[in-house]
Amino acid sequence: MSTSRVEAAILTAKRERKGALIGYLPVAFPDLDTSVDAAIAMARSGADVIEFGVPYSDPVMDGLVIQEATQTALKAGFKLSQLFEAITRVTAEVDAPVLVMTYWNPVVQYGVERFAKDLKAAGGAGLITPDITPDAAAEWIEVSERVGLDRVFLAAPTSTDERLRMISEQSTGFVYTVSTMGITGERSELDAAARVLTGRLRDAGDKLACVGIGISNAEQVASTLEYADGAIVGTVFVRALRDGGVDGLAAEVREIAQGTTS
Template sequence: MTEHVSQVASAIRAAKRERNGALIGYLPVGFPDLDTSVDAAIAMAESGADVLELGLPYSDPVMDGLIIQEATQRSLANGFRVAHVFEAIRRVRAAVDVPILVMTYWNPVMQYGVERFARELAEAGGSGLITPDITPDAAAEWIAVSEELGLDRVFLAAPSSSDERLGMVVRATTGFVYTVSTMGITGERAQLDAAARSLTERLREQGVDLACVGIGISTAEQVAAALDYADGAIVGTAFVRALRDGGVERLAATVREIAAGTRAPSAPR
């Protein structure tokens, strides 16, 4: 088997060469409706997101803050089906050459069938999965099928994780390690938690290749601060709010504004 070349990792490395690091943008599929969510994802890529993270709406979103929960509930109420994720990826990839990860809780993947889900994801042009509620030691089937199909597996690292668990996450992950900046749910924070910097340092000690920080990043300044120690910054709530309040046009403007943080002068080290 040829070694898997991660489009996600390549995009992050390119962003690091050209700027200070990558911007990864999150939006749920089907919000406010399927067509608009496709247009929104395309606009996000065209406005400065290096990697797209498309959320699969789920009825029990344990990690999501209120704004994202409301958006995913609306998508579900509008009749969201898992097949819409693959349709959205196909349509977005036809318009922009930006890697797309699907953020999904594990239950919908299991219900759909792990191999079936992975094959349809690959066929649609998706790059892999971000799986917030499954750990590498419980993901043998997903690890095997993702290796077979060349899909990225993005696992989460939290400040509460032991060094042993961080090492396991680093070894099992491809693309980047999703570095959780604070304990708790997603949303905006006035200040990024110092725990994110310390966690990234611990991941570096475990040999992490690429670490991207998420949860609580909502401004260009916070992106710039995160890229002082991490390889990428993940923004979700601020983009979902912009789409909700002002449609695709407001979203595009917000992405441009926050993406400016990837080009900010580096802080002295």
């Protein structure tokens, strides 16, 4: 299988710096146009991969800052068509690949094949699916292979070695390596389990592992990239957009991106 755009972006970041910065934002927060401008600014300020989150009514993995942002989008009448519009507009302006972080129910309700084809047509690179595991994702695996989209599954510190092998085999782009058990949000110190889990994924055959949940500053990015291929940052970027607008977000991304070179 050829190298995907997400893999290529991470490998380029590893070659040119210490590794990749992956930035998360909810689509349509605080409104559609601003979220598009914010994603473009994020890419231009140092993010190698953009992660657009789909607002969802029951975000079991998300911390308070992201929950409040997605609720704002939902209350404003968010529709999945806005996701595809946003990706089309972002990918027309920047080269950074755009992944979609989504709970599985919206994809099923929309139709798995229809969702995949519309995502591909919009220029999207694939899906991060926090609440579906490879053994329950046969339809998505088949459709993503056929349409040409990455599928990023999550690995947790509690995953067995057998499950890690399955996740490694079925993920493309990278494996989303959960740094600590619990919801997303900033932590003053990253759980050492992230380093151990990344090592276990290497042993399971995984090529690229990016660590998320709890990374909130340049020092933590630099520390993460000592053992992982990418660092995923969400909550602090959403807060920066909420409090400082697109300019505030861009400044925060530039600051945190320094961790990819330090």
